[in-house]
Amino acid sequence: MAPPERVAPPTPVFTAAAVVASCAGFVLIGALQALYGPSIPSLRDEFGLSPSEAGLGLSAHFVGGVAGVLLFDRRYGRTSNRRILGASYLLMAAGAAGFALAPDWSVALVAAFVAGLGFGGIDYGLNQLFSIGFGHRSTAMLNILNAHFGIGAILGPTLIGVVGSEHYPALFLAFALANLPLLLCLRGVRNHTPHPTDDTGAHADTRPGPGARTPAGAALRSVLAVFVTLYVLHVGVEAGVGGWEPTHLETVGYGAGAAATATSVYWLMMTVGRFLVAPIALRFSAQTVITVSCAGMTACLLLARVPDLAPYAYAGVGLFIAPIFPTGLPWLNRAAPRARRAGAVVIAASMLGGVAAGPALGKAIEWSGVRAVPLILAAVSATCLAATLWLTRATRARRESA
Structure with missing residues (x-):
């Protein structure tokens, strides 16, 4: 790594x-x-x-x-x-x-x-x-x-x-x-913020912006679009588990109290996961942390299809999803320092993802049934993993071509 x-x-x-x-x-x-x-x-x-x-x-x-x-x-x-x-x-x-x-x-x-x-x-x-x-x-x-x-x-x-x-x-x-x-x-708090540097070490004002009509500008727009996709979808998974875990667990045989407790554990594991990843982030790149996180939450969601494992699998989802939001922001700032509004766009997108997750998942569950909740969310999580792998390649290629 x-x-x-x-x-x-x-x-x-x-x-x-x-x-x-x-x-x-x-x-x-x-x-x-x-x-x-x-x-x-x-x-x-x-x-x-x-x-x-x-x-x-x-x-x-x-x-x-x-x-x-x-x-x-x-x-x-x-x-x-x-x-x-x-x-x-x-x-x-x-x-x-x-x-x-x-x-x-x-x-x-x-x-x-x-x-x-x-x-x-x-x-x-x-x-x-x-x-x-x-x-x-x-x-x-x-x-x-x-x-x-x-x-x-x-x-x-x-x-x-x-x-x-x-x-x-x-x-x-x-x-x-x-x-x-x-x-x-x-x-x-210092009033004036230092200028970020990109993956090549260059200051922001030496790079083409996302609106520039150049190959580099087009590539940067693609990077920003995939970052937004990653943020919208991973918050959709986060909100989807929080909203539908109790219903899914009750459907597969757990009592209401046990389902509510398991959902509380899911949110607790998200908090614990962010504290645990702090020292890990000092040793491994953001790309590595997010790739492992997306792979881990996808695997846990697939395991949640097994009723006996479901509460523990959902706790694992909380642990793995925890680092994605905070770990992606420094990576974004290095990949797109000229895109001053990039951070605002992905944070706003993450909020919209949480709002949109409810009705979107609700419609999908109407078609497929409550027992399919883990598989639906696993598909969204797998898309997050694909987006992360694409971003890793794209930002590495940009760094090597600079």
Whole structure:
């Protein structure tokens, strides 16, 4: 296995305190996203909503998230990093507080959208800065950062279970207030971001951009398109397992409690996997890590067809899928440093992949039945593996031809 490409270490972007605060910020965005679902029973009672209407809260949050990624990407490089992150934390705090105190459902949806704007800005801003701010350690640091998102995603529903869904406003308010101390730690974030280098070691301004009408520009557009495909599909697998694992396990003979526990273990393994891969990413290239991850999750999904192995296989999917999102971003930045918006595009695409996964998988399952869930997801996972192998060859050829 080839060692990861070493590049000259950039100027430090974060102090140690700012790194800790950033991880705390990811705990908050993970918890906030995960609070909507468990709050649905009380939202329906309070506002007189149907199940589909209550589900619009999370949808508004995701729409705001995509808008936040694209909006703050337009300001990236023009506005200081501290202002971008500060505005994101304030928007998320205001939106969460507004959702908690909303007098009617229309106001709550607007507040969820505002919270999503801040969510998207934090998600994009910190992922982008971590992907270029730590030199060859960026992949490891990104995995640690995104592992804290998983901690928040586990924490949010746990707190709802402890205090009861009827007290969801107090939790939304608490998480809104928890954003404010993080503003004080933004002094530890460098305002000006170092320029990334590509796989050849060249600075971004020496390479043709993706819009250039040259063979290199066309090749770069292809690389970006396949990266987007990888991100959309792997998030589809992630959301598909999380959404359909309980139904599949119950269909093959497990009780509702056992199925719910197995699904919780799946999400837990995603968090554990990101912590575990951090030291591995210091020794092996992003290409190797993602290739092994895609192959592993495909194999686990195929094993999930065996009822006795299914809960353990789904846990394995969580472990293998964990590194893909954070590990791909530094690889993308090296492969396409001129494509300044590439990071925003793939992060926004990953959010859209999560939104689209539900109806797309639902339609496929209508045709084939619930027992086919592992095979459907394995086919999507195999496509991720094919995309990774193509990207490995394409970026290697580009590096060798430079």
